[in-house]
Amino acid sequence: MKKIIPSTWLLVIAFFTFSCDQKDDESTTIVPKVEATMERTFNYLESEEEEKAVYSLSLREMQLLSDEEKLQLDFAPSRPTGNDAVVFNIKQADLLNGYIGTYPIRSLSNNKKGRADITYYHYYNKTSKSALFSSGNRMEGMIEITAYNATTGLASGSFEVMISNVTDPTSYESNPTKPRKCNINLKGSFNNLKLVNAH
Numbered sequence: 046m047k048k049i050i051p052s053t054w055l056l057v058i059a060f061f062t063f064s065c066d067q068k069d070d071e072s073t074t075i076v077p078k079v080e081a082t083m084e085r086t087f088n089y090l091e092s093e094e095e096e097k098a099v100y101s102l103s104l105r106e107m108q109l110l111s112d113e114e115k116l117q118l119d120f121a122p123s124r125p126t127g128n129d130a131v132v133f134n135i136k137q138a139d140l141l142n143g144y145i146g147t148y149p150i151r152s153l154s155n156n157k158k159g160r161a162d163i164t165y166y167h168y169y170n171k172t173s174k175s176a177l178f179s180s181g182n183r184m185e186g187m188i189e190i191t192a193y194n195a196t197t198g199l200a201s202g203s204f205e206v207m208i209s210n211v212t213d214p215t216s217y218e219s220n221p222t223k224p225r226k227c228n229i230n231l232k233g234s235f236n237n238l239k240l241v242n243a244h
Contacts, residue, residue: 077199079104083120083233085129090210090226100127107235109200112243116140118188120233121166130166131231133188133204144193150206152184161188163206165231167214175214177229183209186231193240203234 081102088095100106100122108119115137121130135148139160151159163184168174186206193200213225 077197077237079237079239081107081120081233081235081238083122083129083131083231086230087213087215088228088230089213090228096215098129100129102235107238109238109240110243111240113137116144118235118238120235124168125171128168129231130168131204131206131233132164132166134162134164135160135188143195144190144200147187147189149187150179150184152179152182154183154185154209165206165208165214165229169215175216177208177211177214182211185209198240198242199237200240201234201236201238203232205232206230 083100083102084097086095086097102120102122106120106122106127108117110117110119116135118133119130120132121127133148139148141148148161149155149159151162159179163179165177166174184206186204188202188204190200190202192202208229208231210226211229213227214229216225
């Protein structure tokens with residue numbers, strides 16, 4: 046009997062030790078932090094004024110979506126503090142292997158070499174916004190996917206775009222007599238944004 050009791054206790058101790066090890070392993074599983082920043086600057090051509098907005102985006106303010114036609118990246122800071130939004134679309138045929146690479150903006154000034162279409166929105170009140178499309182404006186820049194993990198679906202990267210000589214997006218007038226002109230600079234980065242497959 047004396048020999049059986051110590052053996053039993055050894056089994057109990059071994060069981061709890063194994064259980065604790067399992068809990069430790071589970072608790073040390075690191076979930077990558079999702080984060081993104083976006084910066085927008087209006088550079089007014091006549092007055093040399095500058096207006097800047099800087100955003101730190103949460104997960105609900107951005108999206109990485111894939112369907113049969115395209116890969117889409119949305120950056121939309123929440124209203125009312127966020128007055129800007131940017132949407133990138135890359136056709137499936139223009140995607141690089143494994144998504145990783147640089148995608149130049151396709152616009153009036155770079156139509157043949159471009160791989161990414163962009164729409165920029167600026168909200169100037171609660172219900173109204175102006176929109177600029179790369180298909181109808183001169184834009185330069187790129188979006189770059191620097192990392193993509195096919196197992197986790199997580200992507201990281203950055204973007205930088207300049208929209209040249211456009212009417213002030215903050216203008217409330219539909220047909221101003223002397224429209225105010227500006228250049229718009231957009232730049233940002235994103236880390237561990239999860240791809241959502243909408244196929």
